Amino acid sequence: xxxLEYHLLGNHLLENGFSLLFGAYYFQDEKLYxxxxxxxxxxxxxxxxxxxxxxELSPMYHQILLHRLLDCIKLSQxxxxxxxxxxxxxxxNAIRMLSWLEIVTYSNxxxxxxxxSAYGIAPSSVSLFNYARSLGIKxxxxxxxxxxxxxxxKSGFEVFMDVGNIGPDYQPxxxxxxxxxxxxYVDQQPILVDTGISTYExxxxxxxxxxxxxxxxxxxxxxxxTQVWGGFRVGKRAKVVELEERDGYIKASHNGYYPTLHERxxxxxxxxxxxxxxxxxxxxxxxxxxxxxxxxxxxxxxRDSIILQTEGIVLFFKGEGIKxxxxxxxxxxxxxxxxxxxxxxxxxxxxxxTTIRKVNR
Numbered sequence: 565x566x567x568l569e570y571h572l573l574g575n576h577l578l579e580n581g582f583s584l585l586f587g588a589y590y591f592q593d594e595k596l597y598x599x600x601x602x603x604x605x606x607x608x609x610x611x612x613x614x615x616x617x618x619x620e621l622s623p624m625y626h627q628i629l630l631h632r633l634l635d636c637i638k639l640s641q642x643x644x645x646x647x648x649x650x651x652x653x654x655x656x657n658a659i660r661m662l663s664w665l666e667i668v669t670y671s672n673x674x675x676x677x678x679x680x681s682a683y684g685i686a687p688s689s690v691s692l693f694n695y696a697r698s699l700g701i702k703x704x705x706x707x708x709x710x711x712x713x714x715x716x717x718k719s720g721f722e723v724f725m726d727v728g729n730i731g732p733d734y735q736p737x738x739x740x741x742x743x744x745x746x747x748x749y750v751d752q753q754p755i756l757v758d759t760g761i762s763t764y765e766x767x768x769x770x771x772x773x774x775x776x777x778x779x780x781x782x783x784x785x786x787x788x789x790t791q792v793w794g795g796f797r798v799g800k801r802a803k804v805v806e807l808e809e810r811d812g813y814i815k816a817s818h819n820g821y822y823p824t825l826h827e828r829x830x831x832x833x834x835x836x837x838x839x840x841x842x843x844x845x846x847x848x849x850x851x852x853x854x855x856x857x858x859x860x861x862x863x864x865x866x867r868d869s870i871i872l873q874t875e876g877i878v879l880f881f882k883g884e885g886i887k888x889x890x891x892x893x894x895x896x897x898x899x900x901x902x903x904x905x906x907x908x909x910x911x912x913x914x915x916x917x918t919t920i921r922k923v924n925r
Contacts (some may be wrong), residue, residue, distance in 0.1 A: 568580045568603070570785075571732070572735070572737075573735050574611070574619075574620055574735045574802070575618070576602065577627060577687060578603075578604070578608070578611055578632075579629075579632065580913055581600055581604040581607055581679065582600075582604070582632045582633075582635070582636060584597075584599050585597070585600040585601075585604065585636055585639070586635075587600075588600050588646075589639055589643055589645065589646070597646060600774050600880045601650060602668070604636075604650065604653070605653065608633075608653065608657045611629075612657045612660055613705060614710040615660075615708050615711050616660035616661050616662075616663050616664030616665075616709050616711040617708070617711035617713065618661070618729070619732045619733065620680075620737075620738045620739075621636055621711060621712070621728070621731055621732060621738075621739065622677055622679040622680050622681050622738050623665075623668055623677075623678065624675065624680065624681035624682060624685055624750055625680070625681075625686075625738065626661065626665060627665065627686035627689065627692060628686045628687075628766070629683070630658065630661045630662065630665065630692055631686065631687045631692060633654055633657060633658050634658060634692065634695050634696055634699060634701075636650070636654050637651065637654045637655060637658060637699050637701070642662065650837050655701060656793065658696065658701055659701060659702075659703045660706070661703060662692070662693065662701065662703040663703050663704060664708065665689055665692065665693075666693070666705045666706065666713070667704070667706050667708060667715060668713065668715065668724065668732050670722050670752070670754075671722065671749075672749070672751050672752040673684070673688060673689060673690050673854030674749075675689060676705075676713075676715075676724045676746070676783060677741065677747070677748050677761075677896075678724070678740070679738050679739055679740050680739075680740075680764075681758075681760065681761070681901055682760060682762070682820060682896060683719050683760075683898045683901075684898040684899075685862070685898075685899070686900075687859010687868075690717060692841045692918050705752070705923065711728060711885075712727055712729060712731070712804070713726055713727075713728065714809070714814055714830075716812060716830070716832035716837070718812070718834070719787075719836075719922075720750055720794055721748065721749075721750055721832060721837050722748070722750075722879050723746055723747075723748050723749075723830065723832060723837055724746060724747045725814065726743065726744060726745045727744065727804060727814055727816040727828075728804060729743075729803055729804055730790055730798060730802065733774075735800075736798040736801070737796035737797070738796070739792070739798055740773075740774045740775075740778070740792065740801075740816075741774060741775050741776045741790035741791075742776070742781060742789075742790075743781060743789050743790065743793050743804065743818045743826075744781045744782070744818065745780050745781045745840075746830070748837065748920065750875065750877060750922065752845065753857075753859075753875065754857040754858070754859070755856065755857060755860065755872070755877060756780055756854055756856060757780075757855055757856070757895060758778075758779060758855070759773060759778045759779070759855055759894065759895065759896060760781070760896035761773050761899075761901050761919070762896035762898070762899055762900055763899065763900065764795070764888075764899075765768070765795070765797075766796075770795050771792070771793070774792040775792060776788050776789050776790075777851075777852065777853055777854075778855075779855075780842055780853055780854055780855055781805070781828075781852070781853065782826055782843070782844070782850055782851065782852045782853070783849050783850070783853065784821045784826065784851075785821075785847075785848030785849060786842065786848075788820075789801075789802040789818065789820030789826075789850075790802050790820055795883055796845075801820070802818040802819060803818060803819050804816055804817070804819060805817050805819050805825070806827070808815055812831060812832045812833065813829075813830070813831050814829070814830045815829040815830075816828060817825065821836055824843060824844065824845045824846055824847060824848075825829035825841075825843070825844040826841065826843060826850075827841070827842040827843075828840070828841050829841075829842075834864075836920050836922065837862045837919075838917070838919050838920070839910070839916075839917075839918040840915070840916070840918075841913050841915065841916040841917075842914065843914050843915070846913065849913075849914075850911065850912055850913070850916075851910065851911045851915055852912065852918070853908075853909055854907060854908040854909075855893055855895065855905065856872075856905055856907065856908070857895065857905065858895050858897070858903035858905040860875065860906065861906070862874045863890065863906055865888065865890065867881065867888075868880070868888055869881065870888070870890075870908055876922055876923050877920065877922055878919070878920070878923050879908070879916070879918060879919070879920050880919040880920075880921075881910050881918055882916070882917040882919075883910075883912045883913070883915050883916040884912065884914060884915065884917075885913040886911065886912045886916060887910070887911045887912075888908065888909075889910075890906050890907065890908050891906070891909055892904065892906065892907075893905050899923040921923075
């Protein structure tokens with residue numbers, strides 16, 4: 565108990581609490597139990613946000629910690645020693661975390677690869693839902709709010725968006741420079757995706773995977789929205805200064821390029837999905853980045869449009885002084901697994917309107 569990770573906090577300390585609880589049950593040790601109870605009570609209250617998200621805002625870590633929490637419920641239910649004392653705390657938080665996970669999970673079972681998330685590390689959402697049901701836990705699909713994430717679902721489009729702040733403020737080690745980033749799935753197929761992470765080494769690759777241009781958002785000049793550095797460090801960070809939303813519509817602004825402001829508008833309609841970027845007080849060139857999933861290779865460009873022939877999808881770009889180009893990139897599909905892919909870069913002045921629609925193949 566002398567090595568609890570109070571110097572790191574976050575998921576590290578919560579994992580310490582889970583381990584202490586298992587040790588306490590195994591040895592029926594009152595001292596271990598009291599410490600576990602203290603850590604878990606404080607950290608679950610601190611780390612599970614109002615909408616049920618884990619506060620480090622990584623769907624992967626959310627899955628890992630939910631799995632640990634379900635294990636604690638099973639431990640409590642399977643043992644007569646201290647069986648009821650923490651069970652209600654565990655179930656209350658598990659229900660909230662399950663509700664959030666259900667809404668962020670795509671219909672094909674994938675999770676968004678935002679912030680520090682990677683495939684092949686955490687239990688899948690489906691396995692977690694099945695595990696929870698086997699423990700007699702019931703929940704309803706949640707609604708995202710305090711996490712800053714939002715999701716549209718309509719006409720086969722699933723759009724996951726980030727319109728929140730970097731978090732948590734005091735431990736943003738798993739955060740990226742990705743304000744107003746989004747992912748797009750169409751008919752259960754990933755189309756536009758986050759580039760993910762392939763390493764935790766403190767090297768150039770780790771740095772690039774956290775920077776603005778590795779995400780589906782806008783970079784202005786050579787500046788970063790949020791200053792990520794040192795592998796797990798964050799300095800100056802973008803803050804969302806305006807947020808307006810209603811059904812199928814979100815508009816938000818951030819000050820990461822102050823005094824320039826980036827405003828992004830998301831709309832979902834029966835005919836497709838639209839993004840409108842506005843740069844206020846623009847002094848440097850702006851570039852919007854769009855990263856395609858590695859499975860998408862048949863890409864055609866016609867003037868200011870991108871056609872995905874195989875998928876039957878078209879991206880239309882409209883704005884002043886726009887220039888559309890495609891570039892090679894890499895998408896991480898797990899640690900030390902990087903796949904070749906294509907990204908679109910659209911440079912523009914002041915305003916860019918992007919419309920994404922299905923077309924007949």
